[in-house]
Amino acid sequence: MSSDNPYIPMPVEIIKIIDEVDTHDIKTFRFTFLNKADEKKFKYLPGQFAELSIYGKGESPIGIASSPTEQGYVEFTVQRAGAIVPGLVTAALHDMDEGAKIGLRGPLGNSWPIEFLEKKNIVVVGGGFAFTTLRSLINYMLYKDNRSRFGDITVIYGARTPGLLLYKDELAAWEKRDDIKTIITVDKGDENWKGREGFVPAVCKDAAPSPKNTVAVICGPPVMIKFTLPVFFELGFSRENILTSLEMRMKCGIGKCGRCNVGYKYVCSDGPVFSLAELEELPRDF
Amino acid sequence: MLKKTAVQKISDLAAQLMQKGTLIAPVREDAGFNFREISDAGQVDLNFYNTLMSPKSAFFPHMEDFVRYQTGKSVLDAVPVEISIKPAFLFGVRPCDVKSFEIMDIHFSGTGAVDPYWQKRREATTIFGYAFDLNTPADGADFYATLGIGAADPEGSDVFMMKKGDELLLKAVTKKGEKLLAEMSGLTDASPEDQKYFDETVATGRSFKTRLTCVEAKSIAKKFEDLFHKTPFWERISDACLSCGICTFVCPTCYCFDICDETLFGQGTRRRVWDACMFTDFTLEASGHNPRTKVYQRLRQKVCHKYSYHVRKYGVISCVGCGRCTRACPVNIDIFSIVDQAMKE
Numbered sequence: 229m230s231s232d233n234p235y236i237p238m239p240v241e242i243i244k245i246i247d248e249v250d251t252h253d254i255k256t257f258r259f260t261f262l263n264k265a266d267e268k269k270f271k272y273l274p275g276q277f278a279e280l281s282i283y284g285k286g287e288s289p290i291g292i293a294s295s296p297t298e299q300g301y302v303e304f305t306v307q308r309a310g311a312i313v314p315g316l317v318t319a320a321l322h323d324m325d326e327g328a329k330i331g332l333r334g335p336l337g338n339s340w341p342i343e344f345l346e347k348k349n350i351v352v353v354g355g356g357f358a359f360t361t362l363r364s365l366i367n368y369m370l371y372k373d374n375r376s377r378f379g380d381i382t383v384i385y386g387a388r389t390p391g392l393l394l395y396k397d398e399l400a401a402w403e404k405r406d407d408i409k410t411i412i413t414v415d416k417g418d419e420n421w422k423g424r425e426g427f428v429p430a431v432c433k434d435a436a437p438s439p440k441n442t443v444a445v446i447c448g449p450p451v452m453i454k455f456t457l458p459v460f461f462e463l464g465f466s467r468e469n470i471l472t473s474l475e476m477r478m479k480c481g482i483g484k485c486g487r488c489n490v491g492y493k494y495v496c497s498d499g500p501v502f503s504l505a506e507l508e509e510l511p512r513d514f
Numbered sequence: 515m516l517k518k519t520a521v522q523k524i525s526d527l528a529a530q531l532m533q534k535g536t537l538i539a540p541v542r543e544d545a546g547f548n549f550r551e552i553s554d555a556g557q558v559d560l561n562f563y564n565t566l567m568s569p570k571s572a573f574f575p576h577m578e579d580f581v582r583y584q585t586g587k588s589v590l591d592a593v594p595v596e597i598s599i600k601p602a603f604l605f606g607v608r609p610c611d612v613k614s615f616e617i618m619d620i621h622f623s624g625t626g627a628v629d630p631y632w633q634k635r636r637e638a639t640t641i642f643g644y645a646f647d648l649n650t651p652a653d654g655a656d657f658y659a660t661l662g663i664g665a666a667d668p669e670g671s672d673v674f675m676m677k678k679g680d681e682l683l684l685k686a687v688t689k690k691g692e693k694l695l696a697e698m699s700g701l702t703d704a705s706p707e708d709q710k711y712f713d714e715t716v717a718t719g720r721s722f723k724t725r726l727t728c729v730e731a732k733s734i735a736k737k738f739e740d741l742f743h744k745t746p747f748w749e750r751i752s753d754a755c756l757s758c759g760i761c762t763f764v765c766p767t768c769y770c771f772d773i774c775d776e777t778l779f780g781q782g783t784r785r786r787v788w789d790a791c792m793f794t795d796f797t798l799e800a801s802g803h804n805p806r807t808k809v810y811q812r813l814r815q816k817v818c819h820k821y822s823y824h825v826r827k828y829g830v831i832s833c834v835g836c837g838r839c840t841r842a843c844p845v846n847i848d849i850f851s852i853v854d855q856a857m858k859e
Contacts (some may be wrong), residue, residue: 233597234627235580235773235786239589262590283583283592283784284777288800312802329589477799479773482627486770487789487796489819492826497626511742513815514805 278334355448
């Protein structure tokens with residue numbers, strides 16, 4: 229389709245659907261491009277997002293969950309919205325089967341600042357569903373040709389219950405590796421849960437990562453962020469070395485439609501990744 | 515190149531432009547003047563102060579169709595609507611509105627991703643600017659002089675027009691304008707006296723009085739940054755605001771839009787339509803979170819965006835002082851007064 233018009237989506241096909249959680253409202257969709265030229269053009273980095281586009285329903289901005297080191301497909305982990313606002317696109321997507329074709333616009337936004345992260349220790353902190361672009365980053369850093377570019381990698385990931393943890397197979401695989409420290413926690417375990425219990429901020433405090441040459445990459449629900457940031461301040465992390473990804477309602481994804489404007493930034497094109505230092509410069513309007 | 519014709523013969527000029535492409539010019543309507551695509555050269559009427567709606571729709575129409583689709587069919591069967599843009603002539607644009615195009619260019623085609631619709635229309639369009647009548651006082655709502663825009667500034671136009679008695683002077687400002695004027699018949703060469711009149715009018719227009727407050731882009735931008743958290747200020751100025759959004763619809767520099775799918779009997783169109791930060795669902799997220807549920811937050815967004823955020827991002831105030839928002843507001847909210855009050859805070 230149109231290659232020079234950023235508003236026209238590229239056609240993609242769902243080749244795999246993974247039911248991620250026991251509440252069945254979060255699924256990972258693996259897409260392949262129907263036009264080879266589109267696949268070539270879709271060069272992305274961890275932290276970027278794309279608009280999933282279903283004609284007749286609309287478009288939804290979703291973070292890319294796969295790593296660019298994975299060839300031939302791109303993955304998005306999507307929650308079915310609709311508890312408060314009817315989520316037309318996500319509901320339609322959740323009702324689709326493998327083989328269905330939809331549209332995709334992207335990659336959009338900036339990314340986790342890979343060059344800035346190189347040669348540094350990385351602490352990845354995630355909560356609940358907000359782990360998708362963090363997973364992309366982790367898999368990117370763990371890729372065999374990339375691993376030596378980064379220092380120690382620590383992952384602290386929490387969910388409310390064991391059944392709500394995303395990417396369970398990958399988490400288990402990471403736990404077995406010795407080039408990444410993986411700490412998984414749940415607010416409350418069940419009878420089969422043998423792992424850690426506790427809230428993410430408390431677990432971060434226990435883990436007490438050193439701020440020396442270290443960047444913290446934090447994504448999660450607002451309440452988790454609220455209580456996790458003070459822990460990292462206390463550990464001595466500077467605001468420049470704490471990164472997060474902002475959410476705001478979006479439409480165009482290319483900094484034109486004005487919807488995600490916060491202060492002098494457009495979250496879609498200037499973000500979604502910001503350092504805490506950058507965020508604190510913006511009005512609290514998100 | 516300075517040419518002239520009788521104001522009475524304006525329909526001859528219009529007819530020639532219609533031969534060459536689409537002519538968009540002010541026409542008299544029930545509620546006032548508006549820019550319309552002209553189908554009858556006699557409709558063009560230059561006896562107006564300014565139009566109700568801004569001329570931005572010549573490049574950024576209220577609705578723009580992107581794609582046609584059918585429900586039940588594959589995404590592969592969807593057909594992008596071709597951007598076929600004929601040469602166009604935008605005729606009779608006031609200097610403050612001409613300035614708005616330059617401000618919108620920075621956003622739509624000068625920074626980051628290029629909006630193909632805006633860019634292609636801009637390239638295909640020749641702008642005929644039109645000086646305000648300096649013998650008539652400016653409307654009480656106007657404040658373009660505050661923003662450094664003269665009442666007869668030719669910059670930004672391809673051809674700039676002004677009335678001299680019952681004659682219309684036409685000055686070629688750009689090469690595009692020069693080529694066009696050279697092709698037109700029925701125009702006569704202006705005299706040295708006309709040239710003098712033209713130059714004097716441009717100069718006088720620079721000191722033409724509209725409401726004036728002292729606005730320097732950087733300091734006003736900083737002022738609004740500092741004022742952001744002063745909720746009582748914003749509550750006070752937005753007290754009467756109905757959040758109707760008319761200020762953004764008439765505005766020449768408001769560019770927010772929505773992208774929506776409209777399906778009827780299985781036939782659908784994905785299109786963009788104007789939207790406004792004044793509407794409560796503008797920032798409503800699928801999670802239910804909405805950072806701007808209150809009227810004061812939305813009016814604050816509009817004012818700060820124009821006078822602060824835009825300055826920091828693009829270096830210019832996103833307002834040309836055309837006065838439309840003030841004239842159109844059903845409860846007399848006046849952006850000039852907001853800026854004025856902010857400076858005194």
